[in-house]
Amino acid sequence: MSKHTISLQAYAKAVLHCAKYPWATVHGLLLTEKKDGKIRYVDAIPLAHTWTQFTPMFDVALQQIQLHAKTNGLSIGGYYVVHEDVNVTQLPEFSALLAKTLLGVSDDAVAFVIDAKKLAPESKEPGLIPYVNTDSQWKAVPAGFATNKNGSAEFALENNRVLATAKRLVAERAEVAIHDFDEHLDDVTLDWLQNPLLNERIKTA
Amino acid sequence: MSSAVELLSDIRQSSERRPFEVLKLAEPLLNTGKISRVDDVWLVYEQVFTAAIDEGQIELAKTILTILHKRFNDSQRVRRLYGMVNEAVGHPSEAKQLYQQMLDADETNVLASKRLVALLKAEGHTKEAISQLVTYLDTHANDFEAWLELCSLYLRHNLYPQAAFCVEEIILQQPANHYFHLCYAEICYTMGNLGTALKEYLRVVELSTDNVRGFYGVKLVADRILELGNLSKKEQQDAGLADAPQPATLQRLSQLATERLVHAYNSAGETSKKTAEAWLKE
Numbered sequence: 099m100s101k102h103t104i105s106l107q108a109y110a111k112a113v114l115h116c117a118k119y120p121w122a123t124v125h126g127l128l129l130t131e132k133k134d135g136k137i138r139y140v141d142a143i144p145l146a147h148t149w150t151q152f153t154p155m156f157d158v159a160l161q162q163i164q165l166h167a168k169t170n171g172l173s174i175g176g177y178y179v180v181h182e183d184v185n186v187t188q189l190p191e192f193s194a195l196l197a198k199t200l201l202g203v204s205d206d207a208v209a210f211v212i213d214a215k216k217l218a219p220e221s222k223e224p225g226l227i228p229y230v231n232t233d234s235q236w237k238a239v240p241a242g243f244a245t246n247k248n249g250s251a252e253f254a255l256e257n258n259r260v261l262a263t264a265k266r267l268v269a270e271r272a273e274v275a276i277h278d279f280d281e282h283l284d285d286v287t288l289d290w291l292q293n294p295l296l297n298e299r300i301k302t303a
Numbered sequence: 304m305s306s307a308v309e310l311l312s313d314i315r316q317s318s319e320r321r322p323f324e325v326l327k328l329a330e331p332l333l334n335t336g337k338i339s340r341v342d343d344v345w346l347v348y349e350q351v352f353t354a355a356i357d358e359g360q361i362e363l364a365k366t367i368l369t370i371l372h373k374r375f376n377d378s379q380r381v382r383r384l385y386g387m388v389n390e391a392v393g394h395p396s397e398a399k400q401l402y403q404q405m406l407d408a409d410e411t412n413v414l415a416s417k418r419l420v421a422l423l424k425a426e427g428h429t430k431e432a433i434s435q436l437v438t439y440l441d442t443h444a445n446d447f448e449a450w451l452e453l454c455s456l457y458l459r460h461n462l463y464p465q466a467a468f469c470v471e472e473i474i475l476q477q478p479a480n481h482y483f484h485l486c487y488a489e490i491c492y493t494m495g496n497l498g499t500a501l502k503e504y505l506r507v508v509e510l511s512t513d514n515v516r517g518f519y520g521v522k523l524v525a526d527r528i529l530e531l532g533n534l535s536k537k538e539q540q541d542a543g544l545a546d547a548p549q550p551a552t553l554q555r556l557s558q559l560a561t562e563r564l565v566h567a568y569n570s571a572g573e574t575s576k577k578t579a580e581a582w583l584k585e
Contacts, residue, residue: 121320121357149486149489151458151461151493152489152490152492152493153489153492153493154488154489154492154493154500154519154520154523154524155489155516155519155520157523158519158523158582161582161585162578162579162581162582165578165581165582166574166578183425183427185427186427191461192461271323282575283515283516283519284515284516286515286567286568286570286571286575286579287570287571287572288575289572289574289575290575291574291575291578292574
């Protein structure tokens with residue numbers, strides 16, 4: 099079994115966040131639970147689609163997510179980003195710095211770059227490039243989702259329906275239901291921490 | 304029909320990017336031919352064209368372009384739309400050629416200038432895009448959208464001081480618009496200039512009542528400055544805190560921010576409210 103498993107909810111919400119703002123750099127955090135040395139990414143909390151390089155609201159959001167995660171017995175084990183330029187598949191410098199602050203909270207946090215080109219309907223892979231921090235540097239795990247010679251992969255989606263379900267949700271424009279912290283700051287009635295209606299939609303998809 | 308037309312007009316006014324909705328609203332107008340009876344028919348056509356390009360509906364875009372070209376045979380404004388089609392189908396060099404031709408004929412052509420910058424940016428040639436945009440701003444220094452675009456191009460290269468400069472230029476022209484003060488506050492905070500960040504966040508809440516983002520900023524920065532405590536002269540300079548408010552004032556600002564945020568969060572859902580309140584208590 100893989101060391102890192104990504105649930106449908108986490109994957110779908112990250113992808114839908116990208117789909118809502120296809121022209122923008124978009125980023126968010128991933129909540130994780132750890133068991134027997136294995137890490138499960140259970141949820142995605144979308145942060146921003148504007149001013150993603152600025153730190154103040156990231157700091158506020160991170161602090162609030164820490165409180166929220168603690169209440170729910172989870173950790174903030176991941177960060178995801180998709181760059182507005184679809185050809186950029188390296189972890190951007192500002193993301194590297196933001197993800198580094200995450201390490202202060204969760205020392206084995208993983209940063210995921212989303213390769214937007216791999217989100218196309220015909221794609222057969224998740225389009226996530228994991229970056230792990232070793233020797234204070236973020237290093238890509240280029241074939242993180244590919245099965246290695248032992249027949250397992252370091253990273254995996256929780257089952258073989260996740261990809262298809264996520265694609266279907268995008269095709270159905272489910273992204274209207276996702277609200278990030280940016281949107282919450284304009285309208286505090288939007289539940290950016292949970293996005294409960296979207297969670298329901300994903301469960302029944 | 305009229306409400307669809309109104310909505311389309313609202314979206315044009317607000318400059319929001321909502322291509323899917325635009326297409327949905329325009330579809331019945333186009334299919335029934337009712338669009339020809341709309342007052343702003345040509346603006347709507349142009350709007351639908353851009354939305355079609357955004358949604359990858361190239362055939363629709365081309366159809367509309369033919370209609371526009373028929374009506375406005377000689378128009379530069381229509382001509383640059385051909386460039387956009389080229390960009391959308393992956394023929395950037397054709398587009399570039401067209402924009403260059405338009406600029407050679409008239410170097411003050413705003414639309415061609417902007418398309419060229421956008422094309423360079425989309426191709427990843429941000430340095431050239433910056434160069435082109437700076438030239439444009441030499442003659443159009445009050446185009447705040449251009450300054451914002453330049454700001455974002457500088458940020459691509461992590462050139463924060465240069466990005467800040469762009470926002471400063473906009474603030475000089477539009478000092479009463481809280482949005483730009485907000486942007487400036489956030490760049491300053493990112494650069495470690497807490498003193499200016501605080502001033503700018505305060506300006507935001509002055510200009511925009513109960514601005515949640517603004518008050519979060521006030522509290523974040525005031526608390527941070529209090530946390531830093533006694534700094535050396537050099538540390539003060541670096542953080543822009545040479546003339547920072549006294550701790551007592553900072554505490555009152557932090558309290559004010561807390562009060563206003565608690566008030567704002569009254570209408571929020573359970574989870575957001577509890578988490579925000581927990582954060583405010585920390």
